[in-house]
Amino acid sequence: xxxxxxIDRENVSMLGVKFPTLASLEATANAIGTNMFEGFxxxxxxxxxxxxxxxxxxxxxxxxxxxxxxxxx
Numbered sequence: 001x002x003x004x005x006x007i008d009r010e011n012v013s014m015l016g017v018k019f020p021t022l023a024s025l026e027a028t029a030n031a032i033g034t035n036m037f038e039g040f041x042x043x044x045x046x047x048x049x050x051x052x053x054x055x056x057x058x059x060x061x062x063x064x065x066x067x068x069x070x071x072x073x
Contacts, residue, residue: 005029005042015044017051024054045070 005014007029012019019025028050032042049070053063 003036003041005033005036015042015047017044017047019051020055024051028054043070 006016007014007025009022009025012022012025014025014029019028028047032040032047032050036042046067049058049063049066052058053060058066
């Protein structure tokens, strides 16, 4: 069953993760939301990790290592 994302456009955040712009919040919400229809359940940690990767704070290699640590896949 699909559960809607908790998006706060006024505070530019999703699941408590603050985004730099409304456009980046909406783009991330759209990308994640599409996968949720197939059973994906995002967490605050995953959204923060994704945002850190997309904004260049975390390299792609570190993103994959941390993703594996979180989900073991």
